[in-house]
Amino acid sequence: MISFVKSSVSMLLFAFSALSYAESPPPIIEPEIDYKYNVNVESYNPNTLTTTNCQGTLISPSWVLTGLKCIKNVTLSETHVIALHSNDSLGIHLVKKAYKFKKKKFALLQLDQPVATSSEITLLREPLLPEHGRFAAEVVQGLGYSTAFNIKGKNKKTARHNTRPVEFEKNFKGGAWVLKTHNLGDVQIGLTHTRYQAIQTASIANKIDRIVNANSGETVNWIDRQTLLDTLACEADGSCIEPPLPPECPEGVMDCGNVCDWNDCTEPPLPPECPEGVMDCGNVCDWNDCTEPPLPPECPEGV
DSSP: OOOHHHHHTTOOOOOSSTTOOOOOOOOOSSOOOOOTTEEEEEEEETTTTEEEEEEEEEEETTEEEEEGGGOOSSSGGGEEEEEEOTTSOEEEEEEEEEEEETTTTEEEEEESSOOOOSOOOEEESSOOOGGGOEEEEEEEOSSSOEEEEEEEOOOTTTOEEEOTTOOOOGGGTTOEEEEEETTTEEEEEEEEEETTEEEEGGGGHHHHHHHHHHHHOOOOEEEOHHHHHHHHHHHHHTSSOOOOOOOOOOTTBOEETTEEOTTTSBOOOOOOOOOTTBOEETTEEOSSSSBOOOOOOOOOTTO
């Protein structure tokens, strides 16, 4: 079995149009885990004694979206998905059922057990077209890093993109390309199909919804195209990025606007309680001027 950690270092490279270009990133040692929705898909074919190693994305706890060419074996018993769990441990999941879309070149995998993860990807429901302009896309190459590409939309009829002159390795198939946003998180707009071609996932949006809901009751995170475009536009000019919330002040420390001030905004200490028989002259107890006058002596009976 090919190691997930090893394969994650050389995962997906992708371009969205023929004009896209990128250089291979330098090797990264012990990368931070930024793309927890990224998974490794391995399919063993006992007839040919070969293993197909691909990428995929977790679109809900029990469902993985990947490329059609990633599933080549006769039975699903030799197909498994390696995913990152919420405690940052790797888990191997068997594939319960595979739904193949031959015309669209996608495969939707149902896992035998849901993945305990902290992140599922959000999918774009409608395709990006040429009139929508160009975008800065992140090509997820593993759990810890990605490569940036300048991309543009494609004809709605095909929604496929010639990636030449960029050529991709075989195990990059099925990997996600995403648009990163502050307010929406990562939004997947497509995946790598072959060494020279990429396709948008919106072409099977309705089929994904129908299959996932009917067979598991789970839901997929979708975003419509106009919301994504509006979010990208307002984040570019800074009009819709909310400022970070100020930190909460510790108990007993007042909030002086934006930050906690330990010097000027501390709550004044409570005055000490005066001993019994001593008056409180405002802020402090005064033993000299504010003592209660002594009671006059009681007169003897009959006086």
